[in-house]
Amino acid sequence: MWQYTPRVAVIRGVRTPFAKSGTHYAHLSALDLGKLAVSELVARSGIDPKSVQEVVYGNVIPSVKAPNIAREIVLGTGLPRKIPGYTVGKACASANQAITSASDLIFRGYADTVIAGGSESLSDIPILFSKNFAEALVGASKQKSVGRKLGQFAKIRPKDLAPDAPAIAESTTGLTMGESAEKMAKENGISREGQDKFALQSHHRAAAATASGRFKDEVMTVIVPPSFDNIVETDNLIRGDSTLEAMAKLRPVFDRKYGTITAANSSPLTDGAAAVLLMSEEKAKAEGLKPIGFIKSYAFAATDPFDQLLQGPVFALPAALERAKISLADIGVIEMHEAFAAQVLSNIQWMGSRKIAQEKLGRSEPIGEIDPEKINLTGGSIALGHPFGATGARIVTTVCNELQRTGQQYGLVTVCAAGGIGVAMVLERE
């Protein structure tokens, strides 16, 4: 029996230039950045804002004052106030979750026009008080007289005044992402030189893509509020003049004695936002819009954080390929999120390993070989930066634009994330 299968079209995507945290956007929040990206997306696509039925947005370190950033974006960008907006958190795969959740709404026929994406400000992280100090503050707020209010602070000791900033660490293992990547580098035998070489390639490619104007379609100009005297047109973390010699001089950060992971072969702490416009294929046709790609399939998976934390993509990829009814060899454009060079190289090693296939994936054959030279042809998160909540939307947009540019039919996105999570998405050109 013939069954109608709707297709979800990516109409276009846009992002702010990404910036090292504490630089261009030091005084902006994730919400400010998200509003900039979404406003630009609506303006560039020329759609009637009234046609948008939902905004789904990713964010990893939410504001305690406005945790549903998606709804705040609706209210803060002049979009119709009847659009509900909801926020998703799946660590570094948050924007992928936003896009796939939005895509599912369209797939089910519940909506035909949805904005998805994500935002992050690592310049604007909530700084928490210690438990004792927080209890004293809450206790004082409940007292009526000044004397009783002050009395609540009697048991506070100087150490209680130290701020408690969130760490990029797993709450299960206690290890930071960097320490987990170190573990992977050691267990998989990924050399420092191999990591630096991969990171250098990321910088050189990102610099070349920027210089060629390749990112004009997807990177907007930000005139930074509130003074509007700083005009940001490009990512400020790319080091086109990087050399292996300069990289080799850096000391390892996460295991200072025996480690191989440095500031140069890690993704940096970054501020930025991205957004994509999704529509049903029919709606796009009716509006006369030409999609840059279609979402063919996706899969999320997770691995045990006590094993190799950032191998999630290896577990997600087989299901995404199976759902798309294609094999790795059919894919012409591959973008893998670069949390760390050691993580990408470890992912690639496991994808090509028969032993891993048999012992961990329940497959007789490996997923397939990926040539590290053939991925991330316009640079990746090491060079461009990695605003946690936004990266997935950057990569989906880049893959679609690369499919258009190269004429390849299938593109692959992989992203690893905290908690051992991984996502793989298959996109198609037409």
Ligand SMILES: CC(C)(COP(=O)(O)OP(=O)(O)OC[C@H]1O[C@@H](n2cnc3c(N)ncnc32)[C@H](O)[C@@H]1OP(=O)(O)O)[C@@H](O)C(=O)NCCC(=O)NCCS
């Ligand atoms: C690795 C990390 C700690 C480095 O932070 P940082 O010390 O603030 O980084 P900086 O940009 O100041 O770089 C440190 C030094 O390395 C140098 N450096 C960085 N990249 C370089 C490159 N490509 N070539 C040469 N030198 C480089 C810098 O110039 C700087 O040198 P300086 O101290 O002489 O000025 C930080 O980026 C980090 O935590 N990254 C991981 C984030 C993470 O866990 N993400 C989650 C992933 S899922």
